[in-house]
Amino acid sequence: MQNGARFRRAALIVNTRSRSGREAYREARRRLESLGVPLEESFALKDPVRLPEAVKATIDDGHDLIVLGGGDGTVSSVVDFMARGEATFGLLPLGTANDFARTLGIPTDLRRACETVARGKVVDVDLGLADDNYYVNVASVGLSAGVTRALSPALKRRAGALAYPIAAVRAFLAHEPFSATLTFPEGDHEPAAFDRLLQVAVGNGRFYGGGLVVAPAAGIDDGRLDVYAIRPDGRRELAGVLRYLRTGEFVRRDCVSHYETRRVRLETEPHLPVNIDGELVAETPVEFSVVPNALRVLVPPDSTAARRDLNV
Known part of the structure; x- marks a missing residue:
């Protein structure tokens, strides 16, 4: 039986400013309808600011399946309205990085x-929480904020996935080190203070930044956050970190401190913007926590990224 038969009312919402959104909207609608997905409403939105409004409206109207077309920023912008709710999330990865889809094995x-x-x-996945902002992949401060600033829409269109390493080089050349303090409200680690940091990141999913690995054992339903602080301890060591980002092995480098926890508070000097799934939407100090099984998502039948939702 097709999974679409399990849902009564579905809505399709596509960010047509995502990298391939404009071309994908009509094809997605046609394919979903031919596959028996009960689409009652569909929206092709040129203005990403309208995405949260559209998702909230369709959920309030009783739709139990929300199919979203876009990238990681699109997902992050609407996840607050779907967290801990009854509606199921279907993702059409149309962005540049598509790290949330990569984590779950959803094909591009x-x-x-x-x-x-x-x-x-349908599976249940964890969400990260930065104060009151939900996120799916990674929240971070430092170098990542510079990458976000350098990652212009024009660069994404020209370079595709290569836009991330290009933006990272630009951000590194302009980066100013900062100091930070990590405290752990549940007492599972001692407080840690750092000087001259390159970046602090708090990961929920497995991938970020176009396929970089949060940590070797990171999972999206393991009930924990992976926290790391990177110190620029010289060019050779930094080069090692950058080289190992693709596998997650960087957490074992001497210039990286890694913690697994359910809650952590981050303070920095100076105050810094917080990059949440590719968007600068907060500022330090900030407290991070994990919300287990907060989002219901459709994944391929053979995906092993998360446990199945037994209620569906």
């Missing part, structure tokens, strides 16, 4: 992504 090919919505299984 539109045909296969639509089939995942129609025939996939």
Whole structure:
């Protein structure tokens, strides 16, 4: 039986400013309808600011399946309205990085992504919380904020996934080290103070930044956050960190401190913007926590990234 039959009312919402959104909207609608997904409403939104409003309205109207087309920023902008709710989330990855989709094994090919919505299984995944902002992948301060500033829409269109390493080089050349203090409200680690940091990141999912690994054992339903602080201890050591980012092995480098926890408070000097899933939406100090099983998502039947939701 197609999974679409399990849902009564579905809505399709596509960010047509995402990297491939404009081309994908009509094809996605046609494919989902042909696969039996009960689409009652569909929206092609040129202004990303309207995405949260559209998602909230469809949930309030009783839709139990929200199919969203866009990238990680699109997902992060609407997840607050879906967290801990009854509606199920279907994702069509149309962005540049698509790290949330990569974590869950959701294909970036539109045909296969639509089939995942129609025939996939529902799983529960954790969400991160930065004060009162939910996020799916990583929240961070330092170098990542510079990357976000350097990652212009024009660069994304020209370079695709290569936009991230290009922006990282630009951000590194302009980076100013900062100091930070990590405290752990649940007492699972001693407080830690650092000088001259490159970055502090708090990861919920497995991937960020176009395929970089948060940590070797990171998972999206393990009930914990992976926290790391990177110190620029010289060019050779920093080069090692950058080289190992693709595998997550960087957490074992001498210039990296790594913690696993459910809650952490971050203070910095000076106060710094917080990059949440690629958007600068907060400022330090900030407290991070994990919310287990907060989001219901459709994934491919063979995905092993998260446990199945037994209520569906």
